[in-house]
Amino acid sequence: MAAKxxxxxxxxxxxxxxxxxxxxxxxxxxxxxxxxxxxxxFNDSKDTVRGGIYIWPREFTWENYKTIFGYTGLLQxxxxxxxxxxxxxxxxLISSSMLAYTLSRPDFRSxxxxxxxxxxxxxxxxxxxxxxxxxxxxxxxxxxxxxxxPGAVSAFNVFIIRSFIDGLPYALQxxxxxxxxxxxxxxxxxxxxxxxPVLATIALFLAVGQWxxxxxxxxxxGNKPHLTTLQYELMKVLASxxxxxxxxxxxxLANQMAQVSPESxxxxxxxxxxxxILVVYPFLQRYFVSGMTLGAVKx
Amino acid sequence: METLSAKxxxxxxxxxxxxxxxxxQGLWQSIVRQKYLYLMSLPFVIWLFVFNYxxxxxxxxxxxNYKPSKSFSEQKWVGMKNFVDLFHDExxxxxxxxxxxMSILGIIFGFIVPIFxxxxxxELKGTAFKRSVQTVSYLPHFVSWVVVAGxxxxxxxxxxxxxxxxxxxxxxxxxxxxFMAQGKWFWGIVTASxxxxxxxxxxxxxxxAITGIDKELYExxxxxxxxxxxxxxxxxxxxxxxxxxxxxxMSIGHLIGIGFEKQFQLQNALVTDYxxxxxxxxxxYGINISRFSYGTAISMFTSVVSIILLFTANGIMKKTTKxxxx
Numbered sequence: 186m187a188a189k190x191x192x193x194x195x196x197x198x199x200x201x202x203x204x205x206x207x208x209x210x211x212x213x214x215x216x217x218x219x220x221x222x223x224x225x226x227f228n229d230s231k232d233t234v235r236g237g238i239y240i241w242p243r244e245f246t247w248e249n250y251k252t253i254f255g256y257t258g259l260l261q262x263x264x265x266x267x268x269x270x271x272x273x274x275x276x277x278l279i280s281s282s283m284l285a286y287t288l289s290r291p292d293f294r295s296x297x298x299x300x301x302x303x304x305x306x307x308x309x310x311x312x313x314x315x316x317x318x319x320x321x322x323x324x325x326x327x328x329x330x331x332x333x334x335p336g337a338v339s340a341f342n343v344f345i346i347r348s349f350i351d352g353l354p355y356a357l358q359x360x361x362x363x364x365x366x367x368x369x370x371x372x373x374x375x376x377x378x379x380x381x382p383v384l385a386t387i388a389l390f391l392a393v394g395q396w397x398x399x400x401x402x403x404x405x406x407g408n409k410p411h412l413t414t415l416q417y418e419l420m421k422v423l424a425s426x427x428x429x430x431x432x433x434x435x436x437x438l439a440n441q442m443a444q445v446s447p448e449s450x451x452x453x454x455x456x457x458x459x460x461x462i463l464v465v466y467p468f469l470q471r472y473f474v475s476g477m478t479l480g481a482v483k484x
Numbered sequence: 485m486e487t488l489s490a491k492x493x494x495x496x497x498x499x500x501x502x503x504x505x506x507x508x509q510g511l512w513q514s515i516v517r518q519k520y521l522y523l524m525s526l527p528f529v530i531w532l533f534v535f536n537y538x539x540x541x542x543x544x545x546x547x548x549n550y551k552p553s554k555s556f557s558e559q560k561w562v563g564m565k566n567f568v569d570l571f572h573d574e575x576x577x578x579x580x581x582x583x584x585x586m587s588i589l590g591i592i593f594g595f596i597v598p599i600f601x602x603x604x605x606x607e608l609k610g611t612a613f614k615r616s617v618q619t620v621s622y623l624p625h626f627v628s629w630v631v632v633a634g635x636x637x638x639x640x641x642x643x644x645x646x647x648x649x650x651x652x653x654x655x656x657x658x659x660x661x662x663f664m665a666q667g668k669w670f671w672g673i674v675t676a677s678x679x680x681x682x683x684x685x686x687x688x689x690x691x692x693a694i695t696g697i698d699k700e701l702y703e704x705x706x707x708x709x710x711x712x713x714x715x716x717x718x719x720x721x722x723x724x725x726x727x728x729x730x731x732x733x734m735s736i737g738h739l740i741g742i743g744f745e746k747q748f749q750l751q752n753a754l755v756t757d758y759x760x761x762x763x764x765x766x767x768x769y770g771i772n773i774s775r776f777s778y779g780t781a782i783s784m785f786t787s788v789v790s791i792i793l794l795f796t797a798n799g800i801m802k803k804t805t806k807x808x809x810x
Contacts, residue, residue, distance in 0.1 A: 196711060196712075197711075197712065200607075200711075200712045200713075201607075201609060204604055204607055204608060205608070205610075205613070207604060208604070208605065208608060208613070208617045211601070211617065211621065212616070212617055212620055212621075214680070215620050215621055215623060215624060215680070215684070216620055216623075217646070218635045218636075218638075218639060219623070219635075221635075221638070221639070221646065222634075222635060222638070225638075233644075234643075235644075236643050236644025237644055237649075238644065239646065280528050280531070283524040283525070283528065284524070284525055284528050286524065287521045287524050287525040288525075290521060292518075293518060293521050293525075294511070294514040294515070294518060295522070295525070299525050299529055302529060302532060302533075303532060306532060306536040306537075308737065308790075308791060308794060309540070309787050309790070309791060310536070310539065310787065311536075311538070311539020311540045311541075311542050311543065311783070311787075312539065312542075312543075312766065312780065312782075312783020312784060312786060312787055313763060313766045313767055313770060313771065313779065313783050314542070314545070314766060314770035314771065314776055314779035314780045314782075314783050315539040315540070315541075315542025315543060315545065315780055315783060316539045316542075317770070317771055318539075318542055318545065318552070318776065319534075319535075319538055319539050319542060321552070323534075334535070335535045336535075337531065337535075338528050338531050338532055338535075367520050368518065368520035368521050368524070369520040369523070369524065372520075372524065393626055396628075397626075397627070397628035397629075397630075398628075399628065399629075399630050400745065400748075404767075404771070416628050416630045416631075419630050419631070419634070420630045420749070423630065423633070423634040423637075448638075451634065452638075455631055455634055455635070458628075458630075458631060459627055459631050462626050462627070463623065463626055463627075466622065466623075466626050467619055470619060470622070473688075474688055474692070475692075477688045477689055477692070478688070478689060478692040
């Protein structure tokens with residue numbers, strides 16, 4: 186018996202060590218690319234051409250960052266991206282929380298209809314061309330609105346918030362009603378404050394989506410320099426040496442600048458575009474983990 | 485009481501009388517009574533109608549020779565011509581092959597790797613290390629495909645990319661490989677990038693499901709002498725079976741509509757025979773060269789096949805595992 190127990194713990198130990206090594210390898214594979222980009226962005230751009238920069242710059246310099254902050258396309262892109270992230274997140278939070286509240290009310294007469302109407306949007310879409318034609322008819326192409334209006338209501342987000350509200354005691358709402366509050370006041374004064382954790386999750390989803398999107402800029406606003414976003418500017422710069430990558434409009438100023446961008450400058454821009462979103466996620470981690478779980482159960 | 489209602493509900497009158505609290509009011513009355521609920525939901529229903537349902541109406545373009553300058557009644561109807569053209573285009577089959585190849589690879593690896601990652605991560609004892617692995621594993625999810633494509637291109641480059649450097653120093657290859665310039669590598673690169681980007685994120689749901697498994701089962705298994713692999717296989721995996729099947733159905737539904745962001749960002753002119761997927765094909769024909777009707781036919785084909793796949797997967801799952809998403 187004793188021998189058996191000893192054996193069991195020894196094989197357990199071997200397992201644990203192997204597992205730790207496995208996880209450490211995954212950790213390195215995940216982190217290395219970021220560290221590499223960071224190191225190159227701080228390395229002298231002429232020196233970078235020689236290759237062999239891994240996780241530490243060989244000739245440290247701030248020059249690359251100084252160069253890119255003098256590039257107007259980037260600052261303009263930063264402004265637009267900030268605007269769309271803030272506006273898109275706020276609008277998305279309002280729409281999904283309001284809808285979620287009405288869908289969580291068991292006595293809401295049109296609940297079934299709205300719920301089905303919403304759920305169906307998760308399984309089909311009109312597709313690229315019909316959506317493009319709709320935007321054309323609505324005169325949204327070439328405007329800032331195209332970034333925030335089409336995606337403002339997301340079924341997935343609504344269902345996550347609704348499952349959270351379903352978990353709150355209904356008695357709170359009834360006591361609100363006894364105090365004479367109308368449905369909107371109950372939503373605003375009672376439900377919203379209690380929903381902070383799930384709203385933080387949804388805010389993160391929305392903000393990440395807005396911050397990272399580039400395709401709407403490419404498709405609708407690629408030729409509007411005052412409306413291009415950060416990711417789109419980065420895409421132009423990164424694509425500059427990828428021979429043959431089909432950039433639609435190759436003769437604007439940003440692209441001329443991109444044409445000559447050395448590797449280190451490209452990596453510095455990558456860092457600038459990436460860091461803001463990476464700074465927030467660890468703080469919201471505990472929220473989005475529970476948010477994802479709620480979503481998976483319901484959606 | 486029902487006189488005010490727009491559509492009196494009389495269906496249940498002759499049948500057994502319902503308990504009073506379930507009695508339905510007239511529609512109009514309930515709208516007035518629940519006016520705030522309607523005010524809070526109706527604007528968004530209209531919104532959904534405009535941005536999600538109206539484009540489906542645009543499918544009519546697939547049966548027309550659509551000209552943007554004309555109104556709907558002036559469009560010329562051509563029946564199935566656009567679909568006939570589509571199915572006669574050799575390029576279409578190449579694109580369909582690429583779409584299916586990359587989505588099947590995506591489902592196999594993008595689906596299995598997160599499960600194993602979650603199961604093994606769950607076995608980690610040190611909580612601080614476990615938490616840091618988990619936090620780091622989400623990191624790539626928060627980065628855009630633009631950035632990921634830039635990073636992947638850098639890692640795989642022939643001058644100073646670490647993949648070639650490692651393979652060279654291990655003497656596995658003699659000359660650096662131009663990964664990004666050869667079509668045969670493209671599917672693998674897309675799949676690997678996707679696994680790198682989303683494994684940690686996709687594992688969240690499985691980890692949560694694992695947490696819900698009764699700890700006593702593990703105790704009992706240990707008493708019976710089951711090793712760690714046996715415990716994983718006989719307790720952890722069956723314990724998250726429901727979660728696995730629901731997520732599998734959902735990913736099969738998206739099999740053909742895999743999106744195009746990664747392909748768009750990673751492709752270049754040298755690999756288009758392997759990189760072009762249905763959505764990119766629709767983009768190229770439908771928008772870049774303004775063959776709107778043809779592009780719509782492609783989009784419509786994609787949507788219809790997705791829905792068929794979703795229902796088929798759901799049906800099979802319902803039969804075999806009693807799980808379903810609808």
